[in-house]
Amino acid sequence: MFASKTDNPLRVPSVIVRAEQRTVHQADGPVRAGIPEHGRIPRYYAVKVRLLELIEELGQGAVLPTERELAERFDVSRVTLRQAVTELVLEGKLSRRQGSGTYVAGPKIVQRLSLVSYTERLRRKGIEPGRNLITLETLHAGEDLAGDLDIEPGADVIHIERVLLADGERVGLESTYLAAQRFPTLLEVFDPSSSLYACLSDKLGVVFAEANERIETVLATPREALLIGTNPALPMLLLHRVSTDAGGRPIERVRSLFRGDRFSFTTHMRADD
Incomplete structure (x- = not known):
């Protein structure tokens, strides 16, 4: 059955299969690769997953909300948020423009x-x-x-x-x-x-x-x-x-x-x- 919903913005959706007592994650997303076997999701990675959803919503070329706004939205520190954003920049999903902001990058x-x-x-x-x-x-x-x-x-x-x-x-x-x-x-x-x-x-x-x-x-x-x-x-x-x-x-x-x-x-x- 589906795991119960929560207002926690860092919650990563999953499906529990009782017969095998294991968690099944989405097949085409980044979630499974980021979850260790012990099941404890790094806080920055959960933010990264939410940012990927936001990137998809905003579309190519859109400017990302400010660091302060995103930290408040996800209820995390700026340090944690910055780590998630930095990884997405390195992966080419976001681009930083000095003095302008952070933007949703185009495809590779x-x-x-x-x-x-x-x-x-x-x-x-x-x-x-x-x-x-x-x-x-x-x-x-x-x-x-x-x-x-x-x-x-x-x-x-x-x-x-x-x-x-x-x-x-x-x-x-x-x-x-x-x-x-x-x-x-x-x-x-x-x-x-x-x-x-x-x-x-x-x-x-x-x-x-x-x-x-x-x-x-x-x-x-x-x-x-x-x-x-x-x-x-x-x-x-x-x-x-x-x-x-x-x-x-x-x-x-x-x-x-x-x-x-x-x-x-x-x-x-x-x-x-």
């Missing part, structure tokens, strides 16, 4: 992992891509980089570092390394504000065939956080990629750092993969 940009350029992936979703050049230089390859690009250690490599934009918003930071000997004219024909993939394909005749990619979660360094314009405590998605042509020859090594509150990635798998 969902990207499929594929051999398609950042430019093309965003345009397919109706989002305007952009880039701000940070670094364009020639360096000497260390052993690891040389191994990835199949060149001798100490050989020249072209390093291109750019802030990635989505509809004018800074969402990531990308560093690309290419063998200078293989692409001696790249710096003459490449426009840093445009797609590198398009330049390699259309102007230099490069055909991308395969790529090995690894994803992990990290925190941005102070420099990276400053360039992307985000809180250093915000989780980031870090992608490492080495792309090759049809002959298996490395084309590039890329390190892409994306805001975890704005991006998620999908892939398709088969049984024989």
Whole structure:
């Protein structure tokens, strides 16, 4: 039967199944994951659940009531409320704007992992891509980089570092390394504000065939956080990629750092993969 209702704003609804003496929670929400086995719900998490309900009611772009108003509504301290709000900011469900308030964030940009350029992936979703050049230089390859690009250690490599934009918003930071000997004219024909993939394909005749990619979660360094314009405590998605042509020859090594509150990635798998 249903648990009795209460005016306590921190109460999390549940259904009691007497036959098995266990609690069944909603299947599509965040409640079950936040409740420890002993059943005692952290106070901040109960507030977080209520905030998620409020976010759904308000809708994208709406401003959240003030911290004082929410603390009074949920009958909790501001410290407890702040912890719940901070988690929702880190998860990308809320966004803070200095001097303005806290807003309901829009949906994350969902990207499929594929051999398609950042430019093309965003345009397919109706989002305007952009880039701000940070670094364009020639360096000497260390052993690891040389191994990835199949060149001798100490050989020249072209390093291109750019802030990635989505509809004018800074969402990531990308560093690309290419063998200078293989692409001696790249710096003459490449426009840093445009797609590198398009330049390699259309102007230099490069055909991308395969790529090995690894994803992990990290925190941005102070420099990276400053360039992307985000809180250093915000989780980031870090992608490492080495792309090759049809002959298996490395084309590039890329390190892409994306805001975890704005991006998620999908892939398709088969049984024989």
